[in-house]
Amino acid sequence: MINKDKQISSIAIKQVFLLAIILILAGLICFNLALFIPSVLGAITIYVVCRKYNFYLQEEKKWKPWLSSLLLMLASLIILILPIYFIGDLLIEKLGNAQAYMTKFNVFLEKIHSYIYSKTSFDILSKENMAKLKDSVGKFSTTALSSTFNTLTVVMSMYFILYFMLEKPRLFERILTSSAPLKRANVSLIGEKMRKLIMANAIGIPVVAIGQGIVALIGYFIFGAPSPVLLFALTAAASMIPVVGAAIVYIPVCIFMIAEGNTGSGIGLGIYCIVVVGLTDNLLRFTLLKKLEDIHPLNTVFGIIMGMNLFGFMGLIFGPILISLTLLLIQVYGNEFSDDDTPDLQLPGSNDEPEQKIDLIV
Template sequence: MKPHDKENQISSVVIKQIFLLAIILILAALVCFNLAMFIPSVLGAITIYVVCRKYNFYLQEERKWKPWASSLVLMLASLIIIILPIYFIIDLLVEKLGNAQAYMDKFNIFVDKIHDFVYAKTNIDLLSKENMNKLKGFAGKYSTSALSGTFNVLTVVMSMYFILYFMFEKPRLFERILASAAPLKRANVSMIGEKMRKLILANAIGLPVVAIGQGVVALIGYLIFGAPSAILLFALTAVASMIPIVGAAIVYVPICIFMIAEGQTGPGIGLAIYCLVVVGLTDNVLRFTLLKKLEDIHPLNTVFGIIMGMNLFGFMGLIFGPILVSFTLLLIQVYRNEFSDDETPELQLSDKDKGEELENKIDLIV
């Protein structure tokens, strides 16, 4: 064989690597396909593990608690503090919106009332008849899809805590297995771990706190000004507040217009002022204090993550969706660090100055 032919020949090592990667990808796809119903449980277990990680190490290594005792205590605490409030909102929506036909009848009347009032006052046709039908159909389809993905929540929670127990019991072993299994440089493994910790804390703690905070403040206004179905509006406002830019306004603006259209002009205007000032201020305070402190997530990541997460996991996707989108973009950055030909030096999170440089380097993706 000529030397030129040898240079163009694919290395046997590369062929073996491609063959092995193909087998790994096929097996991973088979596992994920057949265990797809447990993916929310795994994501939930990882989320709670990250949130409770330092407390678990504190109890086991400093307080010398038995692993099973610290695991059970933290699982119970996470159930009361994190899971039950989220489950309350989900269960409230499922209970209120469970009768799909009755819900859609009320929603159609609600939309028609707002449209007719705006058209009569401004002569502006906000939605044509065709677009109104599309809006009604989209609302019915999307709400049914979201609810259908939520009915197995008990199974997901039980599976999640089953997985979580073994993660809590031997946390050092669990983390060593993950670190050793990752085919990446140690600096990139550290970067993924640190960035994912911040993302999970922001989504698992920051977003629910902002949502419940805005929902409670809005509920006070709904009760004061006599808005219809105040409890249902509280749950809808809490969920809508997770959407950047527009947020809770998706709920309270139509409600204010509906109340004015019904002849409740004073309460409708009062509720509008209350929501714009008080609810809006609550949103700004929570987002620019709590969320900024935890992690500054790009609004587009949240928007697309919520859409994807709702389609995949139902209401639980409100938390998991943005995490998956941010993680995907983070892996792209890791790929660049691993295989780029530029002379960018590796960054260590333990070095303060280099850590700041690392944060600046990945600002665009999270």
């Protein structure tokens, strides 16, 4: 006789079947519209940044929705997109000729290696290791730059999507909220965490990067570093990488200048970068980024690696967001299906305060 308690209920079977269909359809959509994933991520990022101002203009100042949307799109283009696009375009312009770039890079490496070996007799870069390094740098730069050539298409489609988000923001958030099969508190948690993550990545990281790049650029001009504008773009991009940061650019440059015979300038640039650029990095990170959201360095490292492979230069911002969102969803999953009805995580509105209206993004 079959034990009915051990039978799978028809409701559970229907749920699994429906979930499988949803996952298959979502996979097909993502696979065929993969080109527009960066556009969607970018539109959501800018929407979160502009959300407060959009509600202010539409609901308090009574602006026409299309007018406030266009104004905020223009402002985001000037303040957020153009500085990042400028750095990416500069790198493409300077490094677009892969053969000429690799020739200069090989000379640069050989000069540094010869100088270190002559002074220390330490073969820090053997021929085998140098060949691997050159090959890795060549592949990475080619992939990153080729992925960035579609930036114009991504930006155009991103603003097309963003317009409809900004024009009817309440409708957009209501659709997302009603579509999420989660507890209300978890929807609020995701909204609040996403707001902090996006603000930290979309505003904090680029501000730190450009700030370090500008401070380093001043030093490059003062001490006569080669190609200071190119070094500015490389320093700004490298500063987004935790732990090593901008040092991965300015230390080899200092050694190269010393190897070229510019000992005083090389040492002076090294001291300037360690003290001034390092101080700028610490100041911005421990004030701006800590205030926005304390993101673990490993999230940023793996996020940048994944983001650059998926989205090119724009992955510097989107990659860490995706890693952090994945970890957040794992936390929400544990909270959603735990036996305890009380959330383990500190959620907005989870105190004994009177229940308030909760938006998707607080």
